[in-house]
Amino acid sequence: MNPSLSERPLELINHICSFLDNPKDLLSFSLTSRRICATAIPNHIECRHIRCDVRCVALWNRLADLPWIASQFVSLEIIGRFESVALTRPIIPNYHPLLGIAESESGITTGWQEELREECWSDCIHALAAAVRVMSGLRSFRCIDREESYSMNDAFAALKNCSRLDNIQIVVTPEFDDEDEPYICHSPLWDLSDLRIFSFSCYDMTGTMDLDYINKYTKNMLNMLIHRAPGLEDLQLDLGDSEVDVGELFQHGCWPMLKRLTLASDIVMPEDDTMDRFLNAHTTLEHISIPRLSEVKAVRWMENVPCLRGLSCADPRNLKSAISRHAFKFLEYLALDLSYSSATGNFCLRSLSQITSLRRLTLRGGQSPPGLLAEVARAVPQLERLHFNHYDGWESPTVAKIINDEDGAFSTRVTVLSHFRRLTHLSRFICLDQSPDGSVSNEAAVTELVVQRCATACPVLKYINLPTERRISHTRSWITIERNDDGSYAMWKPTDDSEKAALEVETWGGFFLGAQQSYMSRYLR
Template sequence: MALSLQPPELLDDIASLLVRPSDLLSLALTSKTLYAIVVPQHLEFREIRCDARRSALWVALAQHPGLARRLRSLEMYREPDLLRSNLVPRCLMSGDNDVPPVDCSLDVRSKTCSSQCTERICAAISPMSALMRFCFHHSNFAYLHPIETIFEAVLEHCLQLRELEITFYDGLPTFESASRPLWNLSYLTHVSITVNRSPMIRTKQRQYLTEIMRMLSRCPDLEHLRLASEGRGPLVNLSPMLVAMSWPQLKRLVIEGDLTLNKDPAAVTFLARHTQLETLSLNEPLELPPLPHLRWLSTPEFRLRMCGLIPERFPLLEYAMMTDAYESPHREIEPVVRLLLAFPALCGATVALGTITALRHLSQDVPHLQRLALGCSPWNLDRARARETCLPNDECIAILASFPHLTHLDSSAVIGSNSDQETDAILDPFLAALAAAPQLRYVAVDMLLFDGVRPVHRWYALERDEEGKYAGRTEVRNLDRVRFHDWEDIFRQVGIS
């Protein structure tokens, strides 16, 4: 008997066993019957990403626990956010699945997440027994009420949770007071914690770091770890906390902000136990042990043998971001080129170039680059402070287009305009000229929005016709498409966030 002729309940159970969306899509395309079951009831309920103030959405999920049980990922942040696109099940808004249409729109009148809304979120989370990923981007302006009850609901009901991502803007409440339920989680594989501390509490002890380590000690299968504290306060040495830790599956380690390993021998010992690392980001120079699987490295130091950056120790290194080698636009390009050529597998870098000569030197000596981020450029020497349109001239565009393998380019170009029509008139010819690079797929520019407060970093996917010529653009709202190895944004430290 054909699979599509099986009872709907059996087909629903089969679909619920599939984890990867690609497998679900393949199943949905086998017949109209399976499509009607898989797409609205499974694919659309794999992931929700939206503002916590969408109260009607949480009410609908609480009232239909069968749909909530299908969710694998829940991400809450404050809208609008130019770096994220919303994901809300369309079938809820259209009234499919025998669910009355729900108005899931954002209550723009509410600047806070009220206690009533928090209760609705907790009620919606309670049936999410299959949830594997939880992301919470907190803002002082959007979440003024106690939020630990949301974390308690996740701890109590989401027993399959494996990925945790928290961004917290510390103030009132403090992260210490709000995060207590999180530290009872266990068996996580992906952890990312970012805490931005307000001036009033920057000097206070960060007790949450100790709690994080206690939690991580119960996570033997940890694969991804990112810790960041952006308080610009006293440095905190993590080495003593890591000295006894061992995660055989750890592939990605990112330490940022005012968290440090303090050039501590204990940190080197820790890294030597984790030779399986593929991504490593440090905010200080450190004598690195051999890491034969390392593919992405960010470090302030570039003096190769003085800092243990011996190419033979990193045979697979594909992307290098060594900030003191690239941050000065007036630094000679020859040492940078020698560095790029020292690693045989290297195909991407973040570079600051102050002259057209340096740009030409890079294109001639390292033509195999696939990903290039210009921290600054001859047309934009002070990228973070640019307040007017800055575009490369024809000669510079010709040099950029001469990279035969370039797929991703952060151009450092700035576009300022007073209307969408004016933006189109500037942006399209610029992208069309860059499209002479045969493999180029994604280009980033810095947009000066109409309020002119600060540039906004935007990525565009190039569309090509049958002959490979420029045919238009699409803004990339899902930045996973331009990330490196599905984890770290390779262009994150170019000065524009």
């Protein structure tokens, strides 16, 4: 009789565990028998992902000394010490029998002086690089640091030893001055190859960014992407606050498997038919977020991407002809800026009725919220998620008007909402008036009234974003609606933190935000 899996040699069990990258899968596998559990839990389940700041020197040294353990990690995320949100959720092997760091607090080494002494940061980077060199199984490397200026080139150079690496996501803030070029210009990062996922964002926190420096690292980066990343699937670029020409990206880039493309508003679009040729060669694209895409003179590009599911292109003026020719057969998400022309925006909204697959919509600018809401309801009543993003001020009913329904303004909005029978997410369709001291009088009562009326009008509404004027960008404004067994409104409660990530409007379109995922894209903020 053949022995069961749990009776096989430990080497075979360890080998099977090496194919399981997700800790949840490892946990499920470990629960199949006590012997597998005794092997997988202490030796594997904590050896897949690391998220911490660069100062974890003790961890880097232990990994460098234990290459057979270091090779089990598939994901490494380096967080800057000022990224307080990410640092509250570190992932570190504190309970591993050989890697646990008793003197660390929440996985982050304590006791460091806050002064930026060059020798301290240099030691950290060298220790990190030594650890990365032996992490041969690494597939994903993320570095998010928007406040530091130390060079990561030693760590980037060590990535060449990771033969399975195909996912690079970087957010950096290098120093720009007149004496020395920033380290990112000629970084070993641009020598990597065979990437499947690439995200790069560079921020100028001091206002000293030189366009010549930007062009240098941009040229090196594009050379790497064009010539050494033929299997690229996801690409996101944010190259700084200056006008950056990446014409070579569209002229020579050829990635047959490219599915998601996200470019920031600082990317200069080509003026000829280059974009048409590029998209004609990338018919696999499913999600495109390019705020300046509307600057392209030719409009044939929209018909070149038959599988498009998510689109953010700001100006809707070039969408009319494509919609009339039914170019968007599978489009599920659309983000538009109607502030360019109210007349054009209205026509575009009416024509959205021809996109029968549209389920999620984000609108910025345009006419007043009541009028805009009515236009949307007539055009796309099948929407499941709707978000309004007004930058030029809110037409917000006062608390008194909402309670007393003065002028019928609030009732009008609720009546329009009743046309959305499938709506589950509603964001910023109304903004509560706020007093000068930052509070909303009768906030609980007003919230109850608004949520109840909206939940009654939309029979399947589950989440509503009800901000006040001074916190319109905060995710704490999301409210969860509870219903009775018959579907009627029961009560509301603040949305749990565990659900808020899925509610972020910036994720509705399925766009690749890369390392900026936690901070959201600039255009949709």
